[in-house]
Structures are given as C-alpha cells and as structure tokens.
Amino acid sequence: MSSDYNNLKSLGLKVTAPRMRILALFQKAAATEKRHLTADEVFSLLKDEGEDVGLATVYRVLTQFEVAGLLRRHHFDTESASYELGEPEHHDHLVCVECGKIEEFVDVDIERRQKEIADRFGYSLDHHTLCLYGICKECREKAKDKG
Amino acid sequence: MSSDYNNLKSLGLKVTAPRMRILALFQKAAATEKRHLTADEVFSLLKDEGEDVGLATVYRVLTQFEVAGLLRRHHFDTESASYELGEPEHHDHLVCVECGKIEEFVDVDIERRQKEIADRFGYSLDHHTLCLYGICKECREKAKDKG
DNA sequence: TTCTTTGCAAAGCTTTTGCATCTCG
DNA sequence: CGAGATGCAAAAGCTTTGCAAAGAA
Numbered sequence: 001m002s003s004d005y006n007n008l009k010s011l012g013l014k015v016t017a018p019r020m021r022i023l024a025l026f027q028k029a030a031a032t033e034k035r036h037l038t039a040d041e042v043f044s045l046l047k048d049e050g051e052d053v054g055l056a057t058v059y060r061v062l063t064q065f066e067v068a069g070l071l072r073r074h075h076f077d078t079e080s081a082s083y084e085l086g087e088p089e090h091h092d093h094l095v096c097v098e099c100g101k102i103e104e105f106v107d108v109d110i111e112r113r114q115k116e117i118a119d120r121f122g123y124s125l126d127h128h129t130l131c132l133y134g135i136c137k138e139c140r141e142k143a144k145d146k147g
Numbered sequence: 148m149s150s151d152y153n154n155l156k157s158l159g160l161k162v163t164a165p166r167m168r169i170l171a172l173f174q175k176a177a178a179t180e181k182r183h184l185t186a187d188e189v190f191s192l193l194k195d196e197g198e199d200v201g202l203a204t205v206y207r208v209l210t211q212f213e214v215a216g217l218l219r220r221h222h223f224d225t226e227s228a229s230y231e232l233g234e235p236e237h238h239d240h241l242v243c244v245e246c247g248k249i250e251e252f253v254d255v256d257i258e259r260r261q262k263e264i265a266d267r268f269g270y271s272l273d274h275h276t277l278c279l280y281g282i283c284k285e286c287r288e289k290a291k292d293k294g
Numbered sequence: 295t296t297c298t299t300t301g302c303a304a305a306g307c308t309t310t311t312g313c314a315t316c317t318c319g
Numbered sequence: 320c321g322a323g324a325t326g327c328a329a330a331a332g333c334t335t336t337g338c339a340a341a342g343a344a
Binding site: 007133136137 | 158264
C-alpha cells in the first residue's frame with residue numbers, strides 16, 4: 001500500500017507512523033464486514049499490533065482525516081462516533097440492532113425524493129443521514145432457535 | 148393543561164412538580180418552531196422559570212418520558228441528544244445547518260422504499276432515522292445580503 | 295533547522311450514579 | 320408510613336487541549 005504515502009502527502013499531512021497505521025487499519029477494514037471503527041477501536045487495534053499510539057493522537061488523526069475527506073464520520077444510535085473510509089460515492093446504512101452488523105446501500109429513489117422535499121421546504125440540501133435499524137436474518141434465526 | 152396530571156398517572160409515574168414542569172415545557176415547545184430541546188436547554192428553561200430542578204433530575208425525567216413513549220429522542224449531528232414531544236405519527240427531519248431550525252416531514256415513498264431495502268437485505272425493519280441537512284431560505288438570503 | 299506531530303496528563307462536556315432527604319399516594 | 324422521586328456531588332464515558340519532547344522535510 002505505498003499509495004498511502006502519496007495519499008497523506010497530497011492531503012498536506014506529514015507522513016508519520018501513526019497516520020500510516022491508522023489509514024492502513026481503515027483500508028483493511030474496508031474489505032471486511034466491519035468497515036466502521038470508533039476512536040477507541042482504532043486505539044485498541046493499534047495497541048494489539050504492538051507499537052502504541054496515544055488515544056489523543058487517534059482522535060486528532062481521525063478528525064484530520066475527516067476534514068480531509070479521507071474518512072467519513074457517523075453517529076448512528078450510539079454514544080461514540082465511528083468512522084469509515086470515505087468512498088467517492090455516498091451511501092446510507094442498515095444496522096442490525098442485535099449484532100451490530102452494518103450493510104450499506106444507495107437508493108436513487110430515496111435520494112431524489114430527499115432533494116424534492118428539501119426544495120419544497122425552501123432548503124438547499126447539503127447532506128443527509130439515513131440509517132435503518134432492524135434485525136438481520138442471522139439474528140432472527142438465532143432468536144428462533146433459543147425461544 | 149390538567150391532562151398532564153392524568154398523562155403522568157397513566158404512565159405509572161408519580162405526579163411531581165419537576166415532571167409536570169418538564170412536560171409543560173415540551174407542550175409549549177410543540178406549538179413553536181423549537182420543538183426540540185436538549186437536557187441542558189430544559190434545565191436552563193426551568194431555571195429561568197424560577198424554581199430549580201436538578202440537572203440529574205432532568206436527565207432522569209427525560210429518560211423516563213422517552214421509555215414511556217411520551218418523548219422521542221434524536222441525535223442529529225450534534226454531541227448532545229435532544230427530545231421532542233412524541234406524536235403518534237412518525238416523521239423525519241430537515242435541519243438548517245446555519246440557524247438550527249428544524250422542519251418535520253413524512254414521505255410515504257421514502258418510507259416504502261426503506262421497507263423494500265430492509266427486505267432485500269433480509270432485515271426486519273425496526274425503526275430508522277432520516278435527517279436532511281441544508282440551509283433554509285432565510286439563511287441563504289441573509290448570506291446574500293452580506294455579500 | 296523549523297514547523298508539525300506526538301504522548302501524556304489534565305480538563306471539558308454530556309450523562310449517569312450513590313446516597314441522604316423529601317414527597318406522593 | 321413506604322416506595323419512589325429529588326438534589327447534590329461525585330464519577331463515568333467520550334473527546335479535546337496544553338505543553339514539552341520527538342520527528343518529518
């Protein structure tokens with residue numbers, strides 16, 4: 001992943017070990033089901049990897065990456081914010097309230113309707129957050145087995 | 148508003164001064180543009196009214212009211228949660244990122260699409276949060292005046 | 295060298311909890 | 320009277336900030 005190097009450079013950020021490691025973490029995560037990481041999860045994962053990065057640094061780097069457009073921040077229903085690698089395309093989320101699994105989707109109909117609604121109210125639409133909460137098939141089956 | 152009394156009673160909550168006052172606050176707010184109040188706003192409003200209610204009590208009452216279905220909790224983009232009087236009908240929000248004004252809406256197309264999306268992913272849909280962020284007409288005009 | 299970044303510790307915010315006191319029913 | 324509610328203060332999360340030391344360019 002030598003592109004990380006240029007990635008950071010082009011953002012005007014100095015290439016440092018903590019930044020490279022955090023970016024790599026999100027790139028790894030992006031390939032899995034767990035794309036979304038909280039500051040504390042990043043902190044713990046880094047600690048597991050051996051070398052320590054301070055929690056304050058994690059917060060600072062996440063904020064910088066978000067400002068730079070490299071990461072996207074979400075709040076969902078929980079207390080702490082989580083981040084995911086910011087892809088060019090926008091998407092919304094579908095969260096399992098049992099196991100925390102997160103699916104992503106885009107729906108052009110919904111996007112279009114949102115624009116229309118904003119127009120109707122006289123708002124210029126900047127962005128939006130749409131999050132569906134439900135129970136995934138696996139968790140429903142698990143519940144069935146038990147009860 | 149003597150219905151407050153019965154309102155609380157029917158929820159199995161003792162009728163106390165802090166509860167009555169907080170409920171009244173939300174009922175007043177519901178009639179205005181500022182339907183949504185944070186715990187701290189409730190706390191301040193009560194303080195303005197004279198008699199003091201502890202902040203801890205505000206938090207406890209808000210939580211109880213939410214559990215009882217009397218209030219609805221939102222997170223929007225900010226750090227602190229806000230509450231609004233829970234109406235029977237669900238609705239989504241449109242927030243002005245400049246002045247904080249909040250509009251409410253329901254769109255049957257969007258609601259239906261959400262259900263379809265959840266189905267497609269095999270999720271049973273529990274609830275959702277949709278919030279549009281933009282700039283309202285007034286704020287855009289204010290910005291234009293300034294240059 | 296110079297400006298940025300880091301780590302640590304301390305502080306800030308929002309929210310929760312423990313406990314003695316008070317109050318509704 | 321007795322269970323539940325309140326207020327205060329202390330504590331618990333999450334996040335930010337100050338500052339001296341370390342590091343990138």
